[in-house]
Amino acid sequence: xxxxxxxxxxxxxxxxxxxxxxxxxxxxxxxxxxxxxxxxxxxxxxxxxxxxxxxxxxxxxxxxxxxxxxxxxxxxxxxxxxxxxxxxxxxxxxxxxxxxxxxxxxxxxxxxxxxxxxxxxxxxxxxxxxxxxxxxxxxxxxxxxxxxxxxxxxxxxxxxxxxxxxxxxxxxxxxxxxxxxxxxxxxxxxxxxxxxxxxxxxxxxxxxxxxxxxxxxxxxxxxxxxxxxxxxxxxxxxxxxxxxxxxxxxxxxxxxxxxxxxxxxxxxxxxxxxxxxxxxxxxxxxxxxxxxxxxxxxxxxxxxxxxxxxxxxxxxxxxxxxxxxxxxxxxxxxxxxxxxxxxxxxxxxxxxxxxxxxxxxxxxxxxxxxxxxxxxxxxxxxxxxxxxxxxxxxxxxxxxxxxxxxxxxxxxxxxxxxxxxxxxxxxxxxxxxxxxxxxxxxxxxxxxxxxxxxxxxxxxxxxxxxxxxxxxxxxxxxxxxxxxxxxxxxxxxxxxxxxxxxxxxxxxxxxxxxxxxxxxxxxxxxxxxxxxxxxxxxxxxxxxxxxxxxxxxxxxxxxxxxxxxxxxxxxxxxxxxxxxxxxxxxxxxxxxxxxxxxxxxxxxxxxxxxxxxxxxxxxxxxxxxxxxxxxxxxxxxxxxxxxxxxxxxxxxxxxxxxxxxxxxxxxxxxxxxxxxxxxxxxxxxxxxxxxxxxxxxxxxxxxxxxxxxxxxxxxxxxxxxxxxxxxxxxxxxxxxxxxxxxxxxxxxxxxxxxxxxxxxxxxxxxxxxxxxxxxxxxxxxxxxxxxxxxxxxxxxxxxxxxxxxxxxxxxxxxxxxxxxxxxxxxxxxxxxxxxxxxxxxxxxxxxxxxxxxxxxx
RNA sequence: GCCCGAGUGGCGGAAUGGUAGACGCUGCGGACUUAAAAUCCGUUGCCAGUAAUGGCGUGAGGGUUCAAGUCCCUCCUCGGGCACCA
Numbered sequence: 001x002x003x004x005x006x007x008x009x010x011x012x013x014x015x016x017x018x019x020x021x022x023x024x025x026x027x028x029x030x031x032x033x034x035x036x037x038x039x040x041x042x043x044x045x046x047x048x049x050x051x052x053x054x055x056x057x058x059x060x061x062x063x064x065x066x067x068x069x070x071x072x073x074x075x076x077x078x079x080x081x082x083x084x085x086x087x088x089x090x091x092x093x094x095x096x097x098x099x100x101x102x103x104x105x106x107x108x109x110x111x112x113x114x115x116x117x118x119x120x121x122x123x124x125x126x127x128x129x130x131x132x133x134x135x136x137x138x139x140x141x142x143x144x145x146x147x148x149x150x151x152x153x154x155x156x157x158x159x160x161x162x163x164x165x166x167x168x169x170x171x172x173x174x175x176x177x178x179x180x181x182x183x184x185x186x187x188x189x190x191x192x193x194x195x196x197x198x199x200x201x202x203x204x205x206x207x208x209x210x211x212x213x214x215x216x217x218x219x220x221x222x223x224x225x226x227x228x229x230x231x232x233x234x235x236x237x238x239x240x241x242x243x244x245x246x247x248x249x250x251x252x253x254x255x256x257x258x259x260x261x262x263x264x265x266x267x268x269x270x271x272x273x274x275x276x277x278x279x280x281x282x283x284x285x286x287x288x289x290x291x292x293x294x295x296x297x298x299x300x301x302x303x304x305x306x307x308x309x310x311x312x313x314x315x316x317x318x319x320x321x322x323x324x325x326x327x328x329x330x331x332x333x334x335x336x337x338x339x340x341x342x343x344x345x346x347x348x349x350x351x352x353x354x355x356x357x358x359x360x361x362x363x364x365x366x367x368x369x370x371x372x373x374x375x376x377x378x379x380x381x382x383x384x385x386x387x388x389x390x391x392x393x394x395x396x397x398x399x400x401x402x403x404x405x406x407x408x409x410x411x412x413x414x415x416x417x418x419x420x421x422x423x424x425x426x427x428x429x430x431x432x433x434x435x436x437x438x439x440x441x442x443x444x445x446x447x448x449x450x451x452x453x454x455x456x457x458x459x460x461x462x463x464x465x466x467x468x469x470x471x472x473x474x475x476x477x478x479x480x481x482x483x484x485x486x487x488x489x490x491x492x493x494x495x496x497x498x499x500x501x502x503x504x505x506x507x508x509x510x511x512x513x514x515x516x517x518x519x520x521x522x523x524x525x526x527x528x529x530x531x532x533x534x535x536x537x538x539x540x541x542x543x544x545x546x547x548x549x550x551x552x553x554x555x556x557x558x559x560x561x562x563x564x565x566x567x568x569x570x571x572x573x574x575x576x577x578x579x580x581x582x583x584x585x586x587x588x589x590x591x592x593x594x595x596x597x598x599x600x601x602x603x604x605x606x607x608x609x610x611x612x613x614x615x616x617x618x619x620x621x622x623x624x625x626x627x628x629x630x631x632x633x634x635x636x637x638x639x640x641x642x643x644x645x646x647x648x649x650x651x652x653x654x655x656x657x658x659x660x661x662x663x664x665x666x667x668x669x670x671x672x673x674x675x676x677x678x679x680x681x682x683x684x685x686x687x688x689x690x691x692x693x694x695x696x697x698x699x700x701x702x703x704x705x706x707x708x709x710x711x712x713x714x715x716x717x718x719x720x721x722x723x724x725x726x727x728x729x730x731x732x733x734x735x736x737x738x739x740x741x742x743x744x745x746x747x748x749x750x751x752x753x754x755x756x757x758x759x760x761x762x763x764x765x766x767x768x769x770x771x772x773x774x775x776x777x778x779x780x781x782x783x784x785x786x787x788x789x790x791x792x793x794x795x796x797x798x799x800x801x802x803x804x805x806x807x808x809x810x811x812x813x814x815x816x817x818x819x820x821x822x823x824x825x826x827x828x829x830x831x832x833x834x835x836x837x838x839x840x841x842x843x844x845x846x847x848x849x850x851x852x853x854x855x856x857x
Numbered sequence: 858g859c860c861c862g863a864g865u866g867g868c869g870g871a872a873u874g875g876u877a878g879a880c881g882c883u884g885c886g887g888a889c890u891u892a893a894a895a896u897c898c899g900u901u902g903c904c905a906g907u908a909a910u911g912g913c914g915u916g917a918g919g920g921u922u923c924a925a926g927u928c929c930c931u932c933c934u935c936g937g938g939c940a941c942c943a
Contacts, residue, residue: 730880
């Protein structure tokens with residue numbers, strides 16, 4: 001019987017406490033609380049069919065430890081979970097099997113929820129959200145309409161990745177090495193009608209906002225590079241024998257005297273006017289071949305530059321020099337003005353091009369240290385100006401300023417700022433996404449909408465949004481909030497239209513509607529036109545939103561997940577604010593985190609939120625690799641499922657080991673043997689807790705035990721705050737090993753250890769806490785406080801070094817003076833053998849730590 | 858090519874400029890057991906030595922310092938990001 005009781009029956013224990021937490025609502029966050037809030041957020045998962053693998057919980061365990069720790073410290077903690085459930089896999093499964101994506105999604109969510117619950121997180125499940133729930137996505141649509149109203153959404157033909165196999169347009173991030181990320185199919189470029197969000201309008205704000213964020217430096221750097229701000233000038237070149245002007249953007253106006261040719265991108269609007277008749281055929285062939293190349297080909301061939309002379313010349317505004325204009329695909333139409341002045345002496349790309357086509361290379365900057373003649377070109381650094389007329393002798397930076405001033409005074413240039421950031425293509429030609437709540441009408445109905453008083457009138461952007469369809473210009477009208485959510489219609493076939501339109505384009509009774517310009521109501525055109533003069537014929541937008549949309553604002557919905565009137569109640573938003581801790585993979589460093597910042601800042605500018613930034617503190621957990629050191633993947637067959645691990649060792653062992661594996665941010669391999677180690681540790685805790693012969697009720701009497709306990713409290717608390725969970729666990733192991741060896745120990749001691757352990761291994765901690773007479777839940781008991789005065793012992797060990805090498809040590813009372821220690825060190829026989837016959841040049845004493853004798857000879 | 862980050866035993870990893878290798882895994886030896894499992898005890902960086910002990914050791918080389926895994930410079934390897942953005 002005794003034997004049986006000592007078994008660590010983790011499966012029973014874990015189930016028991018998960019039930020307890022659920023029925024007692026232990027982790028329910030309070031909306032009206034006097035307490036300080038703590039909001040821990042995980043990047044919510046896409047519920048795939050494959051279920052959770054061992055990497056998913058890593059971040060969740062980390063945030064859970066913080067959540068439980070903060071709770072024990074008296075905070076009102078919010079730790080929610082939800083599902084980013086729109087996305088391609090469910091849609092592709094639907095195409096294959098005809099199963100509605102919502103069915104697949106529900107199955108997958110149920111499985112993910114079961115798995116996550118089995119790990120025992122302190123999650124407030126009453127706040128669970130799902131981006132595919134119409135009650136959720138109506139607010140995603142609502143935010144879109146706000147963006148539309150403010151002129152931040154428009155429609156344009158955009159070259160996008162088209163995958164003939166998936167029959168879908170792919171986002172850049174879904175294309176890896178010229179293949180689709182899903183399925184690895186070839187992709188090509190195609191111009192398609194897209195809804196676009198004007199994120200570039202927020203470039204400056206998104207850049208500036210980074211400074212105040214407590215984020216990993218590398219992530220901030222990535223966002224900075226992605227936004228890619230540069231300062232320079234726009235310079236206007238007149239075209240010889242033409243009234244047209246060619247404007248270029250350059251970051252190096254100082255090198256203007258070194259411009260020996262110009263380049264326009266193949267797509268440049270002035271190109272046709274620049275080409276002289278003799279060159280027409282050659283240029284036409286070149287432009288056509290460039291158009292056939294994808295961006296990938298164009299960058300792949302970066303090493304081999306190509307281009308054609310147009311036959312035209314520009315006039316350099318600074319010196320009147322005539323310089324030839326070329327067309328070359330190393331200049332991108334999408335950046336700057338799509339044209340450059342080429343300075344081969346001081347730009348690597350221009351240099352390569354000039355060498356290939358024998359264009360003159362003129363140095364205008366000397367290297368500050370260089371022997372001018374021997375110096376290698378291109379040189380892109382700073383120096384002093386030469387061959388630059390009146391600017392000779394100036395340093396690069398002042399030359400920049402003065403040349404811009406001269407151009408400005410002549411009206412042929414001005415300083416300018418450019419960004420690499422492009423507008424965000426926000427539409428997907430797919431079924432399984434949020435429908436975009438716009439309808440399209442003809443010009444006269446649009447004019448009528450503008451002059452019809454009613455709800456629509458007030459929701460129109462300042463500049464109309466138009467789109468060409470079958471030669472006709474259509475005008476976008478928004479649905480009013482009262483018509484949201486615009487739900488996905490049922491379809492029979494999930495296959496995209498194949499024309500580059502989504503499956504929604506094939507559902508004519510959903511697509512074609514009567515639309516009331518006054519109320520924004522709509523009915524299918526399969527019905528008779530309703531009475532009233534403001535009903536017009538319209539078609540719905542058939543694009544759906546990208547998966548990023550739902551995740552742009554989910555951190556807000558957790559604060560108020562069931563609110564039907566507002567995206568979030570302002571009072572709740574004021575209390576909870578933004579997450580105090582946000583954890584997720586570094587793969588989202590740019591896209592998700594930039595898009596979410598954009599939306600959040602926009603909502604802040606709209607006065608809906610109190611704070612401009614969504615995620616003040618961000619952390620990326622490192623990847624967990626397979627036991628073989630490779631990335632876990634089905635094809636390699638090294639995937640470890642949490643279900644299997646929990647079955648064999650329990651959720652507590654899983655949690656503990658994921659944290660013990662190494663630093664949270666590090667990439668580290670899984671190890672089956674390793675989890676046995678932490679499992680043994682838990683068994684040891686279990687055994688020591690139940691070994692009541694060793695327990696006594698009075699305060700801890702063993703000074704060493706007491707000291708070690710408080711050292712452990714201190715170290716574990718610090719380590720949790722610093723997210724150094726592996727170190728925290730090591731320290732608890734040290735204490736557990738000590739208790740195991742001790743004759744006996746106080747109940748206080750072991751109960752304190754259980755409290756420290758509770759955030760890591762909550763089930764076992766609860767069970768043992770209860771067995772030792774504590775009232776559950778353990779998280780409701782205040783976190784132990786370290787008595788630091790106990791950590792200063794009466795006796796200190798001082799180390800003797802000779803020339804920095806350890807040669808002995810001795811114990812002293814803690815108030816010992818320098819002289820005593822140094823003489824003791826010199827008297828030490830071992831130390832003596834190393835200083836004998838040598839001259840002591842220096843005596844170092846680090847109080848309480850060591851003596852170092854520097855000797856010579 | 859450019860910008861980051863990281864290199865510590867057989868392995869995962871610890872170390873406010875101050876005793877390198879905590880803690881865990883593995884291996885080895887032992888206790889308990891009829892035996893095994895579980896548990897416990899000891900040991901485990903390398904070289905020399907029976908041992909005491911000594912020498913060497915944090916990717917390589919140099920430097921700063923009484924003292925360097927830690928700071929500085931150069932280089933190598935690995936990982937991540939960007940990559941014709943003028």
